[in-house]
Structure formats: C-alpha cells, structure tokens
Amino acid sequence: MVRTLMVLALLALPFAVNAQEMPRYDVEAHCEEIASFGGEFSNMTYNGCIQMEQSAYDGLKGQWASLPGNIQRHCDEIATFASPGSYSTLQGCVQMEVSAGQNRGQFSFD
Numbered sequence: 001m002v003r004t005l006m007v008l009a010l011l012a013l014p015f016a017v018n019a020q021e022m023p024r025y026d027v028e029a030h031c032e033e034i035a036s037f038g039g040e041f042s043n044m045t046y047n048g049c050i051q052m053e054q055s056a057y058d059g060l061k062g063q064w065a066s067l068p069g070n071i072q073r074h075c076d077e078i079a080t081f082a083s084p085g086s087y088s089t090l091q092g093c094v095q096m097e098v099s100a101g102q103n104r105g106q107f108s109f110d
Helices: 001-022 025-034 043-061 071-080 087-102
Strands: none
Touching: 025 043, 043 087, 071 087
16 A cells, blocks of 8 residues: 555656746747838847846746746736747736735625
8 A cells, every 4th residue: 555655746746847847938929029010120129038038938937846846837928828928928917816815805785
C-alpha cells in the first residue's frame, strides 16, 4: 500500500512542477503581429512591444510559482486567446485577478 502511494506521488510530481513553471510564449511572433497591424510593419512598434513583453515577463517570473493554479490557468488561457501569447496580457490578467480576490469582501448591496 505504501509503495503504491509512493509510486502515485512520483507520477504526479511532474504535473505539480509543470503547473509552477512560467508559460513560454513566442513573443517575437506576437510582436510581429502587433507591428504589422494595419498593413505596414513598424519597427518602433515591434521594439516597444518586445520591451513591454520583457518587462512583463520579468515582473511575473518572481511571483508566478506562488500564484494559485486557477489564476495561472485562467490567465494563461486569456494571454493566448487569439495570439501566440503575450506576457503583458498575462501580467494584466494576474494583477486584476489578485486585486479582485483581495477586494471580494468590500462589495455590498445597499
């Protein structure tokens, strides 16, 4: 019985670790899409997009593992909804979800 439980725990370990890892997005493809919007490619928009994505990634990587799994999954789905993935969108979603969770008790119907 103990051996079976140990085997099951070891089998589940990779899934627990994967849930804690930051998602990997193709930022270059995302920024190419953004910079090409409207028909003409803009180097200024591309470079700004890359900088914004890097800043968002850097801001998230320290807190990602401590976020609840439901926020990780939900925000990853939002960030990849119609694009290769955006860390800026991921960061915005995480900030809103965390803020909403902290403010839940402040709502009232008067």
